[in-house]
Amino acid sequence: MDxxxxxxxxxxxxxxxxxxxxLKRYHLQVETAxxxxxxxxxxxxxxxxxxxxxxxxSQAALNLLRPMEDxxxxxxxxxxYCELYLAVASEGNLPGQALADCMKLGIGILIAMPDGSLQExxxxxxxxxxxxxxxxxxxxxxxxxxxxxxxxxxxxxxxEALRDLCEVIERETEVLLEKLQEKNRFTLSLAQxxxxxxxxxxxxxxxxxxxxxxxxxxxxxxxxxxxxxxRGARNLVDHKVRSQRQEAARDRQLxxxxxxxxxxxxxLTAAQRxxx
Amino acid sequence: MxxxxxxISPDSIDPNPDNPRLVFREQEMNQLLESIREVGxxxxxxxxxxxxxxxxxxxxxxWRCSRRLNLDxxxxxxxxxxxxxxNILTMFNIxxxxxxxxxxxxxxxxxxxxxxxEKDGMASKAKDLSAITGVPLPxxxxxxxxxxxxxxxxxxxxxxxEKPRDQQKITADLFVEINKSKRAIERYVxxxxxxxxxxxxxxxxxxxxxxxxxxxxxxxxxxxxxARAERAxxxxxxxxxxxxxxxxxPDVSVExxxxxxxxxxxxARDLSTRVSSLIDLLRDGPRPGRVPSELKTLLVDLRSExxxxxxx
Numbered sequence: 036m037d038x039x040x041x042x043x044x045x046x047x048x049x050x051x052x053x054x055x056x057x058l059k060r061y062h063l064q065v066e067t068a069x070x071x072x073x074x075x076x077x078x079x080x081x082x083x084x085x086x087x088x089x090x091x092x093s094q095a096a097l098n099l100l101r102p103m104e105d106x107x108x109x110x111x112x113x114x115x116y117c118e119l120y121l122a123v124a125s126e127g128n129l130p131g132q133a134l135a136d137c138m139k140l141g142i143g144i145l146i147a148m149p150d151g152s153l154q155e156x157x158x159x160x161x162x163x164x165x166x167x168x169x170x171x172x173x174x175x176x177x178x179x180x181x182x183x184x185x186x187x188x189x190x191x192x193x194x195e196a197l198r199d200l201c202e203v204i205e206r207e208t209e210v211l212l213e214k215l216q217e218k219n220r221f222t223l224s225l226a227q228x229x230x231x232x233x234x235x236x237x238x239x240x241x242x243x244x245x246x247x248x249x250x251x252x253x254x255x256x257x258x259x260x261x262x263x264x265x266r267g268a269r270n271l272v273d274h275k276v277r278s279q280r281q282e283a284a285r286d287r288q289l290x291x292x293x294x295x296x297x298x299x300x301x302x303l304t305a306a307q308r309x310x311x
Numbered sequence: 312m313x314x315x316x317x318x319i320s321p322d323s324i325d326p327n328p329d330n331p332r333l334v335f336r337e338q339e340m341n342q343l344l345e346s347i348r349e350v351g352x353x354x355x356x357x358x359x360x361x362x363x364x365x366x367x368x369x370x371x372x373x374w375r376c377s378r379r380l381n382l383d384x385x386x387x388x389x390x391x392x393x394x395x396x397x398n399i400l401t402m403f404n405i406x407x408x409x410x411x412x413x414x415x416x417x418x419x420x421x422x423x424x425x426x427x428x429e430k431d432g433m434a435s436k437a438k439d440l441s442a443i444t445g446v447p448l449p450x451x452x453x454x455x456x457x458x459x460x461x462x463x464x465x466x467x468x469x470x471x472x473e474k475p476r477d478q479q480k481i482t483a484d485l486f487v488e489i490n491k492s493k494r495a496i497e498r499y500v501x502x503x504x505x506x507x508x509x510x511x512x513x514x515x516x517x518x519x520x521x522x523x524x525x526x527x528x529x530x531x532x533x534x535x536x537x538a539r540a541e542r543a544x545x546x547x548x549x550x551x552x553x554x555x556x557x558x559x560x561p562d563v564s565v566e567x568x569x570x571x572x573x574x575x576x577x578x579a580r581d582l583s584t585r586v587s588s589l590i591d592l593l594r595d596g597p598r599p600g601r602v603p604s605e606l607k608t609l610l611v612d613l614r615s616e617x618x619x620x621x622x623x
Contacts, residue, residue: 040374040379043472044334044478046473066378068381076380096338100345101345
């Protein structure tokens, strides 16, 4: 690795990080810009097939420079499929303020160990995987919960956030059935409702036989189809990936499901409200 | 000399191979980086053309920052291509007056200057190098001393210089002090080097310093004092076995060897000098019967200490 502008005291870290990604079969570029318009060139750029591009700024001492902040904001605005990291050697310090600032901007922190391993103190946010559900969604009682899950998802805890959103949607489906039963619109008893799987609950919602005469499905056909589609989200969360490529593909699908989940939360709360 | 002001892509500029400043530290660079981000490059870089590219004469830090900031172009003054000697001397004249270079990179570049001067049949002693480069004579001498080190230590110094200053353990000062102590041994007790090769001496001292057995580079001055035992009235022959042991045994510190050999003699010599001055002072001091009480108490204490030492 030939460095030109990386300060000499940061090169040991850069070499350790570079070797780590080379061993992971990433194609490494030294001191190269993410694109011609990027406001900063990081020390290393690691690319591998469909994996997010890894941008690593190697430093002797952790220091969040303004140009790095510019780069983080620019990548976010571009919705770039990448992860931006600051790397320091294990001998370096980690000042608290810099860590907090990095967290706000979604910049990850790596520690390059002398044995060649990399320790990830904080995972970077991938701007392309950031989701922004429609701010006009009327989520009612679920507003705080869904917002927290979206933040958790955007913070990088994607699988867990989607798993929890699945549970929210499952629970709200059941609450809808309970409400229909309570208002004597549903033919099924509470015990029957509670004994059903989620799939059967959705099917019974969609079945005309489940309703008392004069009443019908409070959800539109499209919403039922979306609920059916969202059922796959749980499988997606539990799906074991065999390669990093599959993981990258799954990450992209997780985002779509999160968006769908947020919309379904609105649909289900609206339907619950409509039953009087 | 025709100089043109142009906007040039920083990617088409190469660093000057004769800039002895090989080490640019992160902290210094970051300050400039932030400044350029805020206000841009206000002072043009100086370059000379080399084929279809350019070589930096002045402004390596600005150039490095402009590349980091992914700038499209930077203002540059394009000057005619200099000769090699002119180029190196320009580097010295432009850069060394601003920020001190690390001693080892400077030494290597001074060596280049020396060779080029010799090639042109010009004087190339330390004072000539100092005059032509503007580097103070003592610094030139210290730098040239490093050139006498075996290559592995020169490389060690260059590698060490790349670390942040607070993490640097091996410095040019270490070798300057080791060399001085080695020269003192060569001069006053050369028989030490009959038993130990000179390289082994340097290696042992570096290891002792690295392992913390020798904690400060100035402690090597006590090795020179041991070598000059004769000055303190000691027999130099008696110091030789201790010096040899000191070099061979990794855990023997300078203090241990110094205490074992010449410390009492130097202490006695130091005391003699002070007592002699005190006697002179007392002779010129207050007349009998007019001694202030505080001084009188101290003089009584002094007399009892003298009696104790003399056993009377």
